[in-house]
Amino acid sequence: MPRNENPIEKTESLGHVVKVQQVIDFIVLSDLMNGGTRYHSEMEQHITKTLGGVGVNDAYFSQRLRALAEGGHVVRQWDGDNRYNRFYRITDAGEEYFKQLLRDLPERVNLAKKVYGLFDAHLAKYSKMSLK
Template identity: 80%
Template sequence: MPRNENPIEKTESLGHVVKVQQVIDFIVLSDLMNGRRYHSEMEQFITHTLDGVGVNDAYFSQRLKTLAENGHVNRQWEGDNRYNRFYQITDSGVEYCKSLLRELPDRVKMAQRVYTLFDKYMDKFGKMNLK
């Protein structure tokens, strides 16, 4: 078939599927609505919320740093122990959390649909001899 003879119209882009950073940001910010939290508390909260699926510590630290740099959270040290860093949500963080709450449900539905279709596609290769 010649190129572009019967193109399939793209209705969405994979770039609109839920991104890991959005999942982390939303869980962190929604948890911070209940008050300040320590890094390790939030990390445990994510793992509990996602039924044992956690976040790489370096990636999580980077997300928290980015949230702080974007003004969505305040980071503060408690004492001189570098492990006692706690976070509080800012007004900007509340607004960002609200925007994620408006945006994410549709993205989650799209991600579920995409992964279901991809799972069916992978099933075609289930009986393939991979040796």
């Protein structure tokens, strides 16, 4: 006898839901699409403002900015000798990556809303459970 006679077909993977790095990349690149350059701290504040007070861990944010620079999506420069005065500008490759995210993210955000809504309903089933 088979273990699962009626398997449920997987239509999506949780890995396909919006990733934090995509959210950060999109907000950074959208900020840089407005032209000019932005300092690390300005972009960090822009993320926090855009997400209603939800910010990004500084080390993780620095890692994402480094990855964007290594991927050729942004140019990273220093202002003077102070290593904390890093500023960034978008490249042509960054504009293409931004456009790709703009095409892909709406579908992923809708999937994330669906998944989190279903999970919220599942969580509610257990919210009155005693944890003692």
